Amino acid sequence: MLKDEYKKVVKQFDKYYDNYKDFSEMISLKYDHSYKVDNLMEELGKRLNLDEEHIYLSKIIGLLHDLGRFEQLKQNNSFSDALLDHAEYATDYLFKEKHIRDFLDNNYYDSIIEKAIKNHNKLKIEDNLTEEELFYAKMIRDMDKVDIYHQVASHLSHKFDFIPSEKVVECFYKGESVPKDILKNNSDHVLVYFSFLNDINFKESFDILEETNNFNEYTDSIKVTKWGPIFNVLQNDAKKIIEYRNDKEKIKLLRKEEDYGRIK
Numbered sequence: 254m255l256k257d258e259y260k261k262v263v264k265q266f267d268k269y270y271d272n273y274k275d276f277s278e279m280i281s282l283k284y285d286h287s288y289k290v291d292n293l294m295e296e297l298g299k300r301l302n303l304d305e306e307h308i309y310l311s312k313i314i315g316l317l318h319d320l321g322r323f324e325q326l327k328q329n330n331s332f333s334d335a336l337l338d339h340a341e342y343a344t345d346y347l348f349k350e351k352h353i354r355d356f357l358d359n360n361y362y363d364s365i366i367e368k369a370i371k372n373h374n375k376l377k378i379e380d381n382l383t384e385e386e387l388f389y390a391k392m393i394r395d396m397d398k399v400d401i402y403h404q405v406a407s408h409l410s411h412k413f414d415f416i417p418s419e420k421v422v423e424c425f426y427k428g429e430s431v432p433k434d435i436l437k438n439n440s441d442h443v444l445v446y447f448s449f450l451n452d453i454n455f456k457e458s459f460d461i462l463e464e465t466n467n468f469n470e471y472t473d474s475i476k477v478t479k480w481g482p483i484f485n486v487l488q489n490d491a492k493k494i495i496e497y498r499n500d501k502e503k504i505k506l507l508r509k510e511e512d513y514g515r516i517k
């Protein structure tokens with residue numbers, strides 16, 4: 254039963270964190286984030302009618318998904334996956350080096366946990382996952398984003414102070430995620446976070462996002478020093494994506510050619 258094993262996961266996670274906590278102040282942020290995402294995964298699991306065993310599986314994925322952040326911050330004091338991909342680091346540590354057994358005796362769910370962690374930070378989920386692997390990969394991507402809005406609002410400061418790049422705006426309105434290599438300015442970075450909304454998989458995730466108020470907390474925290482009217486259009490359209498949940502038909506109407514025109 255994963256419910257009984259969960260205590261061991263928590264104990265080992267805290268022990269692992271203890272080895273890292275003195276390297277960077279930012280490590281404690283990721284520690285808190287891990288527990289928040291654990292709780293959010295539990296909430297989403299309940300709303301998706303999972304049984305108790307699978308709710309605990311969701312929680313374990315939530316708690317372990319950012320394990321690689323600790324080593325990433327220790328090595329580079331940065332959240333850059335270009336320097337060290339924290340998801341790859343975590344899956345190597347847990348599954349190639351078999352440290353997952355320090356956390357969990359039950360090996361039945363290994364591939365689900367591995368694929369969920371591996372895919373949580375990628376632009377898109379890899380092909381050829383099983384239906385179950387894909388389901389948990391989608392769950393973690395959604396709940397990670399919900400708390401990331403809160404994390405950024407409380408600990409980082411995003412600025413909107415330049416006209417966003419055309420390609421980035423296009424990605425947002427096409428319903429795509431924004432690849433990092435096309436970012437040119439601070440406002441493009443804001444649009445990366447707005448475009449997260451295009452990659453939320455369950456309507457229940459939108460419900461949770463709305464109830465937490467984390468997206469509003471994020472937008473309120475952005476320092477808009479220039480191009481305010483453009484920011485307002487983008488912000489309103491982002492809020493409409495939340496309002497429309499996964500209704501692609503309604504979202505399509507939002508992405509009219511005029512919208513691109515309004516931004517250019």
Ligand SMILES: [Fe+2]
Nearest residue numbers: 318319373374
């Ligand atoms: Fe992560």
